[in-house]
Amino acid sequence: MLPPSIKTMLAALAQATDPKAHAAQLQRFGRALLERPDDAAALLAQTAESAAAARGDEERMSQLLGTALDEARMARENGQRRGALFIEGLETRLGELVASNALTLKGSLTVSGTWARAGLPSPAILAARQDAFTEAMEDGEDPVDLETLLDGLIGSLTREHGGNVSALHALFAEMLPTVPSEARRVLVRLAVARPQEIFAELGCAWLLDPDAEIRSGAVEGLSDRLAAGTAFPEMLARLTILRSWLADAALRDRLDGLVRMALRKGVAGPTKAPEHKLHRIVASLVDGSGAQSMAAAVQTRDTPSVAVMLLKQGFGVKDAYVLPCDSATEQRRILATLTDEIEAQDVPRAYMEQALGLALGEGLEAGLAPMPGLVDVAQSCGLDDLRPLSASVEATLALADPEGRVADLTVQARGRLITASQHWPDAYPVLESWFEDSDETLEALESAKSHATLTRNMWRVLEDRRAHWTALIARNALLLRAVGSDHAKEFIAVAAALKDGRDIKKTPVMKFICEQSIMVWLDRQDEPDGLFDAGSDMPPTASSMAPANWSMPDATAETAGELAKLLHPAGLTEPWLEGYLTGICTAPLFVTPSDWLTPLLHIVGPSLKAEKDLTRFVNLLMPRYNETLTRLRVPDENLIPIDIPLIPIWADGYLTAWEATKPSWPAKALGPKGKTIRKALEQATEGQIDPTVFQVTLPVWLRERFAEQKM
Structure with missing residues (x-):
């Protein structure tokens, strides 16, 4: 029997007819089930035992269980033990069902498909079932009988899904885990050896399967095709590309032998590849977990389709498949649905190839093959030259800044780009996902006994995760360069600085990640009367990194050289601070103290180790700010x-x-003269100073800007 909570969820899903509402509810229920493993186990039992459930009920149960498994998989990948425990618990329960003969054949196929759609390898225990089909495959001595069985299976699949390799592969992925391993290899070999070209394509996809028996069966089937004279030139070309994607050296050697044999038999590559037109390619920014989605609207001959890819840092190509479309209208609808779900950017073909190449390279470094569907994607999109690329931060930045323009900037100019990272949360909603929530993070935050140790512990976690965030920012830099964004230089500068060991506390976007990670943890606390109150002394992180309602403290008199001494550890001087404050006071739009103080504290604060020094620094700023205002009001006062x-x-500083x-x-408020002044200031930081500008033009412009400043 299903528990009441599951019945309620299924009833709600049945009533959610709007696709978006249905998807949102499904995700919410999946997350809830992750916290209720016993209810999930009951749902699994009902799914496994069901032999006569209504089609709609069966589909909703599988969707609900699959969503919970997907949430658990992502939690496990993000370092959360609860995800691993959830999956292990369900697989243990599945073993009990198999041992008690409660798992039906239909239930076995449903469970296998549910695991596969959640991006998880199907439990090995499913292959322990011995139904008539698997016994025939394993024990049958007459090849004709095996072919007859295969004809019946494949005939129904191809009639339903035509020539779509992704669909055919997905259906086999649900069925094969229920077959004992040796029979699995035989079945794959027989399928791949069938004369139609689609089975050669299927064989190439199976070369990327994590199951060694399936890979072996695929190689043997391709060899059988070669012996039978049904090895198409396209197959040879595909194998040549595929070998560079493989982490298994022994498998690469077998493929090399196969290719050499094909060449000796006179099988050459295709003389003319089919035309592939990419109407539109979209990609999301990389989220905090390192995941990125891409999709492409493809036209191959007269057939429209949508290629979908999911890349994930540390894993490579996590998913890839092609959705066939009946018309261009359906193609646009599917792409629109996908872009509604992600913060989509239109990207060129070259970027898609670079992103996939980096993911392939990263997967190889981790010993992981890409998802088999990538073969279909590469073929549909005409990515004949797709090869793994080095996924190092250095290599990614070289792609993002091939001419080294950011690296050639002065230290001061790069510093300004890094400071500008404080505005990224306002510009890119994806930064809402930039936080840490691994078990290590939770342990570090839960062990804190004060606000100071809370922040200190979080910084320690982020230092350990420096490589993750550096690579993530570098990958976003590559995307932003591809779309021509002005922010690309900022991302390049931040990634390069973090790679070179810059103090993360002096990097505004890392400050944002630190604060947001703490806020997410606080929001998830079950106890309302926890150790920390999120509304009391924690700065908000919804948009910028600045506390929204700071009031400037009263300042006591400054002693000679006191401010210079506080600036010195950060490598700054009083002229720099005067330039900074003059810039604040002459901005076209009024800058509130909280908006200019916070970035300044990002620069100076980390160098002030004692709390009293930081407090004193803040106390001295308002008098200096007021002095700057006074100089701007008096015509004869020196501003520079x-x-x-x-x-x-x-x-x-300015x-x-x-x-x-x-x-x-805003550029409109500055006008052409503002651009000229900006250029003169940038040249000055490099030692190219125009005396006329700084003695005459700039002071006049500064006072004009001050007088015209708007609230």
């Missing part, structure tokens, strides 16, 4: 250092303020 060597330092408060500097 008189000493020429100090001008580059002052200009760098430009840092400009970048740190970019929303307050």
